[in-house]
Amino acid sequence: MRRVSGRIGIAVAAVFALTVLVPTAEATTSQSLSAVRSVASGYAGSCALLTSGSVDCWGYGHFGQLGNGSFYSPTVSGVQGSAVPVAVTGVGGTGTLTGVASLVSANYSLCALLTSGGVDCWGDGADGEMGNRTFYTGIQAGSAFPVAVTGVGGTGTLSGVASLTSADHSFCALLTSGGVDCWGYGADGQLGNGTFYTGTQPGSAFPVAVTGVGGTGTLTGVAGLTGASENFCARLTSGGLDCWGQGSKGQLGDGTFYTAANFGSAAPVAVKGVGGTGTLTGVASLAGFSGGSCARLTSGQVDCWGQGSSGQLGNGGIGSSAAPVAVKGVGGSGTLTGVASLTSAQYGSCARLTSGRVDCWGESNWGTLGDGSFSYSAVPVAVKGVDGSGTLTGVVSLTSNGPGDLMSALLTSGGLDCWGQDYNGQLGNGTFRTTGGPGTNTDGSAVPVAVLTESSAVASPT
Numbered sequence: 188m189r190r191v192s193g194r195i196g197i198a199v200a201a202v203f204a205l206t207v208l209v210p211t212a213e214a215t216t217s218q219s220l221s222a223v224r225s226v227a228s229g230y231a232g233s234c235a236l237l238t239s240g241s242v243d244c245w246g247y248g249h250f251g252q253l254g255n256g257s258f259y260s261p262t263v264s265g266v267q268g269s270a271v272p273v274a275v276t277g278v279g280g281t282g283t284l285t286g287v288a289s290l291v292s293a294n295y296s297l298c299a300l301l302t303s304g305g306v307d308c309w310g311d312g313a314d315g316e317m318g319n320r321t322f323y324t325g326i327q328a329g330s331a332f333p334v335a336v337t338g339v340g341g342t343g344t345l346s347g348v349a350s351l352t353s354a355d356h357s358f359c360a361l362l363t364s365g366g367v368d369c370w371g372y373g374a375d376g377q378l379g380n381g382t383f384y385t386g387t388q389p390g391s392a393f394p395v396a397v398t399g400v401g402g403t404g405t406l407t408g409v410a411g412l413t414g415a416s417e418n419f420c421a422r423l424t425s426g427g428l429d430c431w432g433q434g435s436k437g438q439l440g441d442g443t444f445y446t447a448a449n450f451g452s453a454a455p456v457a458v459k460g461v462g463g464t465g466t467l468t469g470v471a472s473l474a475g476f477s478g479g480s481c482a483r484l485t486s487g488q489v490d491c492w493g494q495g496s497s498g499q500l501g502n503g504g505i506g507s508s509a510a511p512v513a514v515k516g517v518g519g520s521g522t523l524t525g526v527a528s529l530t531s532a533q534y535g536s537c538a539r540l541t542s543g544r545v546d547c548w549g550e551s552n553w554g555t556l557g558d559g560s561f562s563y564s565a566v567p568v569a570v571k572g573v574d575g576s577g578t579l580t581g582v583v584s585l586t587s588n589g590p591g592d593l594m595s596a597l598l599t600s601g602g603l604d605c606w607g608q609d610y611n612g613q614l615g616n617g618t619f620r621t622t623g624g625p626g627t628n629t630d631g632s633a634v635p636v637a638v639l640t641e642s643s644a645v646a647s648p649t
Contacts, residue, residue, distance in 0.1 A: 218639065218640040219602045219603070219637045219638060219639055219640060220235060220243070220272060220602065220603050220615065220638040220639060220640050221600075221601045221602055221640065222237050222238045222239070222601055223235045223236070223237060223238075223597055223601060223602070223603050224236045224237060224238050224597075225289060225290060225584060225586065225597065226290075226584075226586045226595040226597060226603060227290035227291050227292045227297060227586060228292060228586060228587055228588030228593045228595055228613070229246075229247075229252055229292035229293065229294055229295055229296065229297060229310070229588050230247070230294045230295055230588060231246050231247035231268070231588075231593075231608060231610070231611040231613055232244065232245065232246025232247045232248065232252055232253065232268060232588070232611065232613055233245060233246055233588065233593065233595060233605070233613060233615065234253075234254070234275070234290055234292070234297055235272065235603065235638075236287055236289065236290050236299075238601075239285070240285045240286050240287050240288075240302070241274065241275070241283055241284060241285050241287065242254065242274070242275040242284050242287055242290065242299065243272035243273065243274055243275070244269075244272060244273060244275055244297075245268070245269050245270065245271055245272045245273065245612060245613070245615045245638075246268050246269070246270075246611050246612050246613040246615070247259075247267055247268040247295075247611035247612075247613070248267060248268040248269060249267045249268070249295075249327060250295045250296075250310050250311040250327055250328065250329040251309060251310050251311075251327065251329045251330055251331030251332070252292075252295050252296060252297055252309065252310030252311065252329070253268065253269060253273055253275070253331075254275035254276060254284070254297065254309040254310070254331065254332060254333060255273045255274060255275060255276055255331070255332075256276050256280045256331050256332050257331055258327040258331050266611060266612065266619050267611060268611045268612050269612060270612030270615065270616075270617050270618060270619055271612075271615065271617060271639055271640075272615060272638075272639070272640070275309070275332075275333065276332045276333065277332075277333065278307055278332070278333045278334060278335055279332060279333075279334075280331075280332035284299065284307065284333055286301050286302045286303065287299045287300070287301060287302075288300045288301060288302045289350065289351060291351045291352055291353045291358065292353060292588060293316055293353035293354065293355065293356055293357060293358055293371065293414075294311065294355050294356055295310050295311035295329070296308060296309070296310035296311045296312065296316040296317070296329070296353075296356070296358075296371075297309055297310050298316075298318075298336070298351055298353070298358050299333065300348055300350065300351045300360075303346075304346045304347050304348050304349075304363070305335065305336070305344055305345060305346055305348065306318065306335070306336040306345050306348055306351065306358075306360060307333035307334065307335055307336070308330075308333065308334060308336055308358070309329070309330050309331065309332055309333045309334065310329050310330065311323075311328060311329040311356070312328060312329040312330055312392075313328040313329070313356075314356040314357075314371050314372040314388070314389070314390045315370055315371050315372070315388070315390045315391055315392030315393070316329075316356055316357070316358065316370070316371040316372075317329070317330055317334050317336070317392070318336035318337060318345070318358065318370040318371070318392065318393055318394060319334045319335060319336060319337055319392070319393070320337055320341045320392050320393050321392055322388045322392050336370070336393075336394065337393045337394065338393075338394065339368055339393070339394045339395060339396055340393060340394075340395075341392075341393035345360065345368065345394055347362050347363045347364065348360045348361070348362060348363070349361045349362060349363045350411070350412060351412075352412040352413050352414045352419065353414045354371075354372075354377050354414035354415060354416060354417060354418060354419060354432065354475075355372065355416045355417055356371050356372035356390070357369060357370065357371035357372045357373065357377050357378065357390070357414070357419075358370055358371055359379075359397070359412055359414060359419050360394065361409055361411065361412045361421075364407075365407045365408050365409050365410075365424070366396060366397070366405055366406060366407055366409065367379065367396070367397040367406050367409055367412065367419075367421060368394035368395065368396055368397070369391075369394065369395060369397060369419070370390075370391050370392065370393055370394045370395065371390050371391070372384075372389065372390040373389060373390040373391055373453075374389040374390070375417045375418070375432050375433040375449065375450065375451050376431060376432050376433070376449060376451045376452055376453030376454075377414075377417055377418055377419055377431065377432035377433065377451075378390070378391055378395055378397070378453075379397035379398060379406070379419060379431040379432070379453065379454060379455060380395040380396060380397060380398055380453070380454075381398050381402045381453050381454050382395075382453055383449045383453050397421075397431070397455065398454045398455065399454075399455065400429055400454070400455045400456060400457060401454060401455075401456075402453075402454035406421060406429065406455055408423050408424045408425065409421045409422070409423060409424070410422050410423060410424045411472060411473065413472075413473040413474060413475050413480065414475055415432075415438060415475025415476055415477060415478070415479065415480055415493075415531070416433070416475075416476075416477040416478065416533075417432050417433035417438075417451075418430055418431060418432025418433045418434070418438050418439065418451065418475070419431055419432055419475075420440075420458070420473055420475065420480055421455065422470050422472070422473055425468075426468045426469050426470055426485075427457065427458070427466055427467060427468055427470065428440065428457070428458035428467055428470055428473065428482065429455035429456065429457055429458070430452075430455065430456060430458055430480070431451075431452050431453065431454055431455045431456065432451050432452070432453075433445075433450060433451040434450060434451040434452055435450040435451065436478040436479065436493050436494040436507050437479070437492055437493050437494070437507050437508055437509030437510070438475075438478055438479045438480060438492070438493035438494065439451065439452060439456050439458070439509075440458035440459060440467070440480065440492045440493070440509065440510060440511060441456045441457060441458060441459055441509070441510075442459050442463045442509050442510045443456075443509055444507075444509050458482075458492075458511070459510045459511070460510075460511065461490055461510070461511045461512065461513060462510060462511075462512075463509075463510035467482065467490065467511055469484045469485045469486065470482045470483070470484060470485075471483045471484060471485045472528065472529055473529070474529040474530050474531040474536055475531055476493075476494075476499055476531035476532065476533060476534060476535060476536060476549070477494070477533045477534055478493045478494030478499070478507075478534075479491060479492055479493020479494045479495070479499055479500070479507075480492060480493060480531075481501070481514070481529055481531060481536045482511065482529075483526050483528065483529040483538075486524075487524050487525050487526050487527075487541070488513065488514070488522055488523060488524055488526065489501065489513070489514040489523050489526055489529060489536075489538060490511035490512065490513055490514065491508075491511065491512060491514055491536070492508050492509065492510055492511045492512065493507060493508070493509075494507050494534075495507045495508060495565075497534050497535070497549055497550035497563045498535070498548055498549050498550070498563050498564055498565030498566070499534055499535055499536065499548070499549040499550070500512050500514070500565075501514035501515060501523070501536065501548040501549070501565065501566060501567060502514060502515055502565070502566075503515050503519050503565050503566050504565060505565060514538075514548070514567065515566045515567065516566075516567065517546055517566070517567045517568065517569055518566060518567075518568075519565075519566040523538060523546065523567055525540045525541045525542065526538040526539070526540060526541075527539050527540060527541045528584065528585060530585045530586055530587045530594070531587060532549070532555045532587040532588070532592045532593065532594060532607065533550070533552075533555075533592050534549050534550035534552070534555075534563075534592070535547060535548055535549020535550050535551070535555055535556065535563075535592075536548060536549055537556075537557075537570070537585055537587070537594055538567065539582050539584070539585045539596075542580075543580045543581050543582050543583075543599070544569060544570070544578060544579065544580055544582070545557065545569070545570040545579055545582055545585060545596060546567035546568065546569055546570070547564075547567065547568060547570060547594075548564050548565065548566055548567045548568065549563060549564070549565075550563045550592075551563055551564070551633065552592055553592045553593075553607045553608040553609075553630060553631035553633075554606055554607055554631045554632050554633025554634070555592040555593070555594060555606070555607045555608075556568055556570070556633070557570035557571060557579065557594060557606045557607075557633065557634060557635060558570060558571055558633070558634075559571055559575055559633050559634050560633055561633055570596075570606070570634075570635065571634045571635065572634075572635065573604055573634070573635050573636060573637055574634060574635075574636065575634040579596065579604065579635055581598050581599040581600065582596045582597070582598060582599075583597045583598060583599055584596075584597045585597075588607075588608075588613070592607045592608050592631070593605065593606075593607040593608045593613050593614075593631075594606050594607050595638075596635065602637060602638070603615075603637070603638040604635035604636065604637055604638070605632075605635065605636060605638055606631070606632050606633065606634055606635045606636065607631050607632070608630065608631045609630060609631040609632060610630040610631070613631075614631070614632060614636050614638070615638035615639060616636045616637060616638060616639055617639055
């Protein structure tokens with residue numbers, strides 16, 4: 188098992204003793220962040236890719252995941268990060284990172300796809316997430332500034348990357364050739380190269396090539412990738428899906444709840460159709476949550492599979508499924524339609540509709556559903572507007588931090604609204620929300636709030 192529970196304890200143990208809405212001295216401006224192209228959120232933090240090609244980050248920074256050269260240690264109030272955005276440096280800590288085409292996060296790590304086709308990463312690197320042949324050690328086991336990912340086998344520099352995706356402590360790169368390379372944690376087979384990694388360093392600190400279905404040859408014809416907590420899925424040019432990694436909760440979608448020693452498949456398997464019949468087709472995009480995935484179809488509908496104990500499958504039921512089921516409409520009426528894009532948090536998903544509205548379902552710890560509640564829903568609910576007024580509209584794209592229950596919506600105005608977790612400043616609106624103790628799961632906002640601009644007076648980490 189990877190070293191996750193201890194890290195979460197470091198992040199939150201001191202925070203739970205605080206009171207409601209602790210403001211930070213870092214927020215010296217009320218101007219909202221703008222000129223945002225996309226957002227990537229990790230556990231307790233986020234990074235925004237700006238139209239300039241540079242990156243600003245905010246939230247938890249203990250492992251260097253803010254990318255500004257600093258490892259944030261607990262302050263007197265217990266917080267370990269920045270509640271306002273800070274600029275990511277260039278490789279090696281020099282200058283400012285530029286030429287970024289897209290961003291993805293893997294828990295406490297982030298990777299940037301460059302316009303050159305290469306990849307730079309920063310943050311936690313204990314399981315090889317930096318992809319630079321290094322397993323980082325120590326209390327702050329990572330890099331506080333970007334490093335370049337090597338090529339397959341650790342030779343040269345990774346190139347020809349078309350897109351990136353991530354799982355809990357792993358990254359996979361879709362290549363322009365249609366193949367896939369992965370690196371990082373691999374104990375559950377999530378690197379897809381036929382290997383269940385064991386030992387004190389259960390993964391690969393450099394990229395490895397994903398095999399074909401059943402472990403034969405090399406995976407090809409991939410049009411898109413997505414990752415969940417412990418597995419990856421590849422959307423094929425044929426419209427079908429292949430998945431690999433953890434499968435104990437049915438998250439591989441092949442009709443099997445894996446119970447063998449490794450509880451999954453270290454090579455891709457094909458996802459079945461709704462109800463376990465045939466093979467799933469017509470997949471336009473995919474989003475993965477902890478223990479499962481949801482697929483947006485070309486019809487504008489959504490199918491989900493895997494763990495469903497908190498309504499994650501959106502079909503009105505509480506229970507897991509090893510084959511896809513159809514998501515219902517808002518309130519459980521009919522079938523969800525008109526979906527333009529899909530994203531998932533830790534135990535739930537949100538759909539951006541063609542109308543610019545957002546509907547969410549699953550667990551709402553920390554307010555992830557955005558409807559004003561800290562509960563769960565087994566069918567979609569509509570996200571409210573900023574501060575709970577009306578309904579959220581004008582959403583261009585939607586992202587989440589996967590393992591940590593935070594949602595971020597990029598608006599047509601170029602601004603950014605977020606909802607969910609905030610005990611380390613993840614909402615970026617100048618506050619650290621700490622309303623309760625362990626188990627309350629209310630340290631956040633259950634409705635969207637506006638993210639502020641980068642402050643020129645950010646407090647130094649202590």
